[in-house]
Amino acid sequence: MDFALTEEQQLIEDAAREFAQNEIVPIAAKFDASGEFPTETIRQAGELGFMGVEIPEEYGGSGLDSTCYVLVMTEISAADAAHGTIVSVNNSLFGVPLLNFGTEEQKQKFLRPVASGEVNGAYALTEPQSGSDAAAMRSKAIRSADGTSYTLNAKKAWITSGPVAKYVVVFTQTIDSDGDSIGISAFIVDSDQPGFIVGKTEPKLGIRASATCEIELENYVCPVENRIGDEGAGFKIALTVLDAGRLGIAAQSLGIAQAAYDAAVEYSRERKAFGSAIGSFQAIQHKIADMKMRIDASRLLLLRAAWSKENAKKTGARNTLNSSIAKLYASETAMFVTHQALQIHGGMGYSRELPLERYFRDAKITEIYEGTSEIQRMVIGRAETGLR
Numbered sequence: 601m602d603f604a605l606t607e608e609q610q611l612i613e614d615a616a617r618e619f620a621q622n623e624i625v626p627i628a629a630k631f632d633a634s635g636e637f638p639t640e641t642i643r644q645a646g647e648l649g650f651m652g653v654e655i656p657e658e659y660g661g662s663g664l665d666s667t668c669y670v671l672v673m674t675e676i677s678a679a680d681a682a683h684g685t686i687v688s689v690n691n692s693l694f695g696v697p698l699l700n701f702g703t704e705e706q707k708q709k710f711l712r713p714v715a716s717g718e719v720n721g722a723y724a725l726t727e728p729q730s731g732s733d734a735a736a737m738r739s740k741a742i743r744s745a746d747g748t749s750y751t752l753n754a755k756k757a758w759i760t761s762g763p764v765a766k767y768v769v770v771f772t773q774t775i776d777s778d779g780d781s782i783g784i785s786a787f788i789v790d791s792d793q794p795g796f797i798v799g800k801t802e803p804k805l806g807i808r809a810s811a812t813c814e815i816e817l818e819n820y821v822c823p824v825e826n827r828i829g830d831e832g833a834g835f836k837i838a839l840t841v842l843d844a845g846r847l848g849i850a851a852q853s854l855g856i857a858q859a860a861y862d863a864a865v866e867y868s869r870e871r872k873a874f875g876s877a878i879g880s881f882q883a884i885q886h887k888i889a890d891m892k893m894r895i896d897a898s899r900l901l902l903l904r905a906a907w908s909k910e911n912a913k914k915t916g917a918r919n920t921l922n923s924s925i926a927k928l929y930a931s932e933t934a935m936f937v938t939h940q941a942l943q944i945h946g947g948m949g950y951s952r953e954l955p956l957e958r959y960f961r962d963a964k965i966t967e968i969y970e971g972t973s974e975i976q977r978m979v980i981g982r983a984e985t986g987l988r
């Protein structure tokens with residue numbers, strides 16, 4: 601066993617860190633305050649190959665491995681979790697369904713521009729009444745009598761990059777021309793086509809620079825060649841995508857935790873109380889020890905999950921369990937660490953002059969999206985017991 605990164609992985613981590621620290625850190629607070637989408641830095645991320653890290657070069661990506669992807673996600677999220685969210689959507693939520701289930705033509709037409717960062721993608725599974733229970737979606741696609749197209753009517757909620765996306769992977773119930781239900785299918789929808797409506801923007805606690813909105817489809821006509829995979833295969837596609845996506849969120853969690861931890865250690869060395877650096881107090885050292893231990897454990901779980909994903913790619917197997925464990929542990933670590941790091945900063949932790957309160961707000965989302973902590977525990981518990 602070797603815990604060291606390969607030379608290539610190390611180079612990618614260094615490049616991502618340099619970009620994130622030099623370009624994203626200086627603007628993160630401003631974009632968090634305004635809630636504006638960071639178009640310019642996301643464009644730069646695309647130029648550096650970070651919007652399609654694992655996507656093969658022939659489809660506009662960088663053709664790197666899963667470890668490189670999580671390293672990029674960690675570094676970008678350590679600078680600003682909102683950027684991490686946007687990057688993860690192009691890479692995982694949009695990239696994976698196209699790469700794994702798309703046709704050659706779909707990959708060239710839709711995956712290439714998203715993986716290269718030329719345009720943004722989005723993924724629309726959640727609806728106002730159905731999140732964790734995604735199969736309870738009500739949106740519908742009705743197949744035309746001649747079989748050449750579908751008419752989509754949908755209301756999707758909480759869609760990251762929804763206001764700026766050119767292409768969106770949308771999941772709906774599917775009804776054939778006789779009115780029979782065929783289960784959930786996945787479609788690629790173009791936001792410039794008639795019937796695509798950007799709904800209300802979601803005001804959010806954190807990751808405020810990532811744009812999130814409702815999306816409605818009103819009699820949107822989708823040609824049959826824009827369906828991803830088979831009719832009725834949509835739910836399996838959605839779950840496979842989440843296996844990959846959860847790895848990105850675990851990496852995002854680790855990045856947020858690492859940034860908060862680094863700030864807390866530095867502050868504990870500098871801040872004096874009762875004549876000593878606060879870092880010399882046992883109460884503070886114990887917090888630092890607990891933070892460090894959980895961050896290291898998160899990193900190891902994340903790298904194990906990236907390694908097993910790389911193996912799963914070769915066999916076509918799912919990577920559900922390791923992804924869920926990494927996501928659950930790292931997201932709860934992000935909450936724990938940002939809480940402790942803010943506490944170590946005392947009143948300054950509560951101030952908007954420092955990024956601690958932003959880390960604290962941003963960390964919360966990692967326990968919610970791409971499967972809440974309760975759902976991750978359910979996935980792990982079911983896998984371990986074999987019971988449902």
Ligand SMILES: Cc1cc2nc3c(=O)[nH]c(=O)nc-3n(C[C@H](O)[C@H](O)[C@H](O)COP(=O)(O)OP(=O)(O)OC[C@H]3O[C@@H](n4cnc5c(N)ncnc54)[C@H](O)[C@@H]3O)c2cc1C
Nearest residue numbers: 723724725726730731732758759760968969970971972974
């Ligand atoms: C900022 C943000 C960005 C998002 N981006 C996207 C996106 O790009 N695309 C997309 O499709 N969705 C997106 N989502 C939606 C997100 O994935 C859902 O919010 C999430 O899956 C939870 O669903 P819900 O909000 O409907 O909560 P619910 O499913 O209603 O859950 C409410 C509570 O009940 C618990 N619960 C539910 N079922 C069970 C169970 N069986 N056992 C135990 N507890 C349970 C949950 O854990 C939670 O605590 C985003 C959400 C947010 C907040």
